């Protein structure tokens with residue numbers, strides 16, 4: 164076996180308790196009866212065609228549409244990423260058009276801007292002071308330039324399971340008598356069915372809704388769904404956009420897993436027993452950590468909290484989050500979805516068991532005892548990008564598409580004032596770009612970057628050398 168195979172096999176042998184994607188958590192029960200090698204096929208006689216389905220794929224998509232409450236569902240085999248990209252391409256003749264996007268959208272939304280040529284009208288999320296993360300979005304305080312845009316793209320829920328008042332956005336559109344499509348990235352909420360979870364974006368009236376079905380449901384990694392209702396977005400264009408973006412050899416393993424994932428999504432009992440254990444976890448360790456919970460609803464633009472995402476801030480414990488992750492990994496074999504200097508996200512999926520959550524609870528209890536016994540208090544203050552302020556939005560000189568294709572060069576950061584920036588730079592957390600490619604370098608942005616500490620940076624090639632990519636102007 165080569166290095167890649169060996170690496171994977173080594174990882175698998177560790178037998179970690181998964182609080183990360185995929186949602187099936189490696190449990191065989193979701194794939195019983197599926198002969199993986201035997202059905203690793205692509206389009207063959209009798210097997211239908213993903214881009215023009217009339218047979219078994221059409222039937223499976225129809226079944227999923229019924230389950231999730233869509234008029235039509237498209238199976239995606241290139242991740243939720245292509246869902247966001249296809250949404251923008253489907254808006255048609257886009258070069259002069261503008262679209263509302265949240266400044267902290269997933270990078271597939273940013274790539275959708277590049278592919279489509281759409282110009283962004285950014286709206287800002289609310290940063291939660293306890294977690295330093297963009298958990299909320301206050302629709303009332305935001306001025307959505309409805310009349311100037313051809314669509315409004317939002318994320319519901321956030322990575323951390325919080326959601327804003329999407330129904331208000333839909334109401335606002337209705338009050339204004341407009342037909343602007345509302346496109347929703349529900350990548351982290353494909354399990355929003357039944358009474359245990361917030362209402363799905365389809366229920367609230369969104370036009371296009373993306374599910375990354377592999378994140379919390381049982382579908383295989385890279386499989387996702389794009390749901391449609393109404394006529395605000397052309398289905399023909401959507402179909403053509405997906406054909407343009409997706410593989411011409413769709414994997415039937417992924418397609419079959421999507422069909423199954425829809426069926427398992429209706430098994431609400433699986434989630435019920437997890438919810439009880441999560442409530443017990445909150446009771447047992449809620450005093451030692453700051454855990455996002457239902458009590459946070461109604462604050463900082465948070466309208467709902469999904470209990471199946473456990474977001475823990477470790478500042479009250481006085482132990483940096485990466486150290487806590489190490490402790491849980493070494494002592495309890497627990498692997499979270501994501502962490503930064505002070506937060507850890509444990510993501511449940513339909514494949515988790517009550518035993519997994521009990522293990523996590525034990526690990527957290529032990530971690531709290533350990534921290535108290537050694538008198539950890541040194542990190543009760545923030546580290547990393549804590550003092551970093553998000554500067555006012557810089558003036559856009561080029562669209563993300565034009566900036567992406569422009570000729571660029573690297574120059575010393577301190578000489579970049581007034582230039583058009585050629586890369587997108589985000590401090591993480593909170594993951595909101597300080598500057599997006601195509602925007603002008605302002606004094607405020609420059610000052611933020613020049614005084615930036617180590618922290619974690621996304622997309623800043625020259626951080627160490629203090630250089631930056633700029634667009635070459637003629």
Ligand SMILES: Cc1ncc(COP(=O)(O)O)c(C=O)c1O
Pocket residue numbers: 241242243244245247269271318322348350351375385387
């Ligand atoms: C909010 C959001 N949207 C879209 C995506 C892209 O989904 P995928 O990884 O399935 O391509 C992600 C991935 O993490 C995401 O977090």
